[in-house]
Amino acid sequence: MSTETETEIEEESSAETLPETSSHQQRRMDAKASKKSEREAAEKAQAESLDDEETYELKVFRYDPEVEGKEEPRFDSFVVPYHKGMTVLDALIYARDHYDSSLTFRHSCQQAICGSDALFVNGRQRLGCKTQLADLDDPIRIEPLPHQEVVKDLVVDMEHFYDQMEAVEPFFDPDDLPEDELEEQRQSRENREKVKMSTRCIWCGACMSSCNIAAGDNEYLGPAAINKAYRFAMDEREGEDRKEERMRIVEQEHGVWRCQTQFSCTEVCPKDIPLTEHIQELKREAVKSNLKFW
Amino acid sequence: MAEHYTSFDRGGRRWLLQRLTAVFLIGTLTFHFFLLHFVNHAADVTFLQTQARMSEVSYFVTMVLFLIAATFHGVNGVYNALINQGIQGTQKRVVGGVLTLASVLLIAQGIRVALAMAGIAVI
Numbered sequence: 001m002s003t004e005t006e007t008e009i010e011e012e013s014s015a016e017t018l019p020e021t022s023s024h025q026q027r028r029m030d031a032k033a034s035k036k037s038e039r040e041a042a043e044k045a046q047a048e049s050l051d052d053e054e055t056y057e058l059k060v061f062r063y064d065p066e067v068e069g070k071e072e073p074r075f076d077s078f079v080v081p082y083h084k085g086m087t088v089l090d091a092l093i094y095a096r097d098h099y100d101s102s103l104t105f106r107h108s109c110q111q112a113i114c115g116s117d118a119l120f121v122n123g124r125q126r127l128g129c130k131t132q133l134a135d136l137d138d139p140i141r142i143e144p145l146p147h148q149e150v151v152k153d154l155v156v157d158m159e160h161f162y163d164q165m166e167a168v169e170p171f172f173d174p175d176d177l178p179e180d181e182l183e184e185q186r187q188s189r190e191n192r193e194k195v196k197m198s199t200r201c202i203w204c205g206a207c208m209s210s211c212n213i214a215a216g217d218n219e220y221l222g223p224a225a226i227n228k229a230y231r232f233a234m235d236e237r238e239g240e241d242r243k244e245e246r247m248r249i250v251e252q253e254h255g256v257w258r259c260q261t262q263f264s265c266t267e268v269c270p271k272d273i274p275l276t277e278h279i280q281e282l283k284r285e286a287v288k289s290n291l292k293f294w
Numbered sequence: 295m296a297e298h299y300t301s302f303d304r305g306g307r308r309w310l311l312q313r314l315t316a317v318f319l320i321g322t323l324t325f326h327f328f329l330l331h332f333v334n335h336a337a338d339v340t341f342l343q344t345q346a347r348m349s350e351v352s353y354f355v356t357m358v359l360f361l362i363a364a365t366f367h368g369v370n371g372v373y374n375a376l377i378n379q380g381i382q383g384t385q386k387r388v389v390g391g392v393l394t395l396a397s398v399l400l401i402a403q404g405i406r407v408a409l410a411m412a413g414i415a416v417i
Contacts, residue, residue, distance in 0.1 A: 212378075213378045216378055216379045216380045217377070217378055217379065217380040218380060219380070219382075220378075251306060253377070256306075257306055257308075257309050257374075258377070258378060260378065283306060283309060286306050287306050287309070287310050290306070291307070291310065
């Protein structure tokens with residue numbers, strides 16, 4: 001009981017002194033608040049003016065057949081503030097969030113794995129999220145991938161690319177399955193090394209867009225699809241019969257033979273896959289398995 | 295497995311031949327340029343010398359092979375370049391036919407001239 005009484009007394013005494021403290025505190029709080037709002041206004045003004053900041057100018061391709069005034073393709077300029085480590089995709093996101101919410105482009109993981117944001121940046125196919133602004137010359141010209149239909153702004157129609165990818169049956173499909181369903185289908189280390197680079201494809205379509213032959217010949221499978229075929233044809237676990245079926249697909253007239261070893265696909269691949277070498281290896285493989293001298 | 299549309303050129307013989315003729319042409323072209331442009335200059339190349347060279351069986355055979363290889367390499371190259379441009383169907387057949395005919399005529403005329411140079415009478 002005595003403890004309760006003491007508490008009550010303390011509460012009473014603090015209640016008595018409260019109005020004085022409160023008004024003092026209130027003054028300080030008001031002063032702080034006004035300072036804060038001044039500071040925020042100054043920061044906002046500075047951010048908007050971008051005068052003292054390092055900036056980059058983006059020249060972005062704009063086109064939308066469904067919107068009046070955007071039916072004719074044009075380039076819009078956006079000036080974005082630079083921060084260390086900023087990528088082309090970061091800059092595009094900034095431009096969309098601060099200047100024009102209708103700016104349209106694909107992006108997802110932002111770490112070079114989803115393959116959504118392959119763009120034509122300063123005259124070359126690159127992944128937006130993997131390209132540092134600091135590595136590019138200002139102004140930065142951003143266009144949709146060439147040789148594909150533009151749907152809107154930086155978005156291109158990927159259907160044809162996906163059709164070609166699916167044409168090579170891009171899935172693991174062994175001749176024989178292990179008898180015990182829990183048994184693993186192990187790959188030798190050497191074989192894993194052989195197909196390692198080809199497994200890195202993220203279906204971004206940069207290679208297909210850079211290929212001169214794919215641009216003119218729609219039947220050509222294209223570097224990404226042939227690389228996918230390589231990944232499974234060279235996988236020893238699938239067996240000889242499946243390999244032969246896979247080889248039949250790539251050795252059509254519009255399969256591997258169309259590659260003219262320009263290496264443009266290899267140059268632009270964001271995952272550094274030696275695409276041209278894989279295509280050449282499949283050509284040699286096709287010749288070896290089909291040339292008979294008797 | 296689903297059936298696939300194919301315009302079969304199984305085995306890529308033409309691709310392999312294109313490579314092999316390329317290698318052969320590097321050798322024969324070098325030989326040709328050295329002999330008839332650098333060692334013997336244009337002014338020195340006379341019909342008499344030509345006849346003498348063509349009378350040698352090895353030279354004659356090399357030149358005929360050179361002709362066939364160059365014709366195949368050139369014509370196949372043009373055909374492939376057009377395929378790369380995406381020609382299909384009738385266009386493709388016509389181009390193939392015209393180029394084959396051109397090759398046959400070129401080789402026939404080339405051999406006719408070679409025989410004449412070697413002094414071998416042909417009816």
